[in-house]
Amino acid sequence: MKIAVIGANGRVGNRITEGLVKHGEDVTAFVRNQNHSAASQAVIKDVFDLNKDDLAGFDVVVDALGGWTPETVDVIEDGEKKLADLLEGTNIRLVVVGGAGSLYTDAAHTKTLMDGEDFPEIFVPVATAHAKALADLRKRKDLNWTYISPAADFQADGERTGKVIEAGEDFTLNRKGQSVISYADYADAFVNEVLNPTHNKERISFLQA
Structure with missing residues (x-):
């Protein structure tokens, strides 16, 4: 499978890229500067400068764009819209x-x-930027997409437990009454959905058991 990871240098994107490479997939990292991900192939280009030719031939495009400051948060919504516009009307999946x-x-x-x-x-x-990105996807009629939410407590340095619950649109708690997942467990579950797709034009979520 040929997969593009947009934002592969980010904390979540890096882990997803690593997981895909470990599975032996053909992964290309799309980054704005030097590639720091596990992918051996990279395209150094801002998401807003991408065109249809840049993404042609991929089976899946992963949107791992993130922004946390007032100056960067808009990339979450605007980056998703840019990618969706490029992929709409194709068979390429956007995850x-x-x-x-x-x-x-x-x-x-x-x-x-x-x-x-x-x-x-x-x-x-x-949260608002992510919600707007999801709302945009729901309006698309000719786009294969999957939107994957983490648990409420999304822990960058949390341990990999290998025990993940798949949930849907609803805020869900585990048997301990927690909504928590590590970046590592989320990335593993995300990679599994990329490689073994079971949801199209749907939002799902993951939390630790």
């Missing part, structure tokens, strides 16, 4: 590293995690 803030907290799917009064204010801009 997106999503956010947890848009997970639903009620059965009617009218309230989300980030609507809660105790949702940390500092995470609102990132």
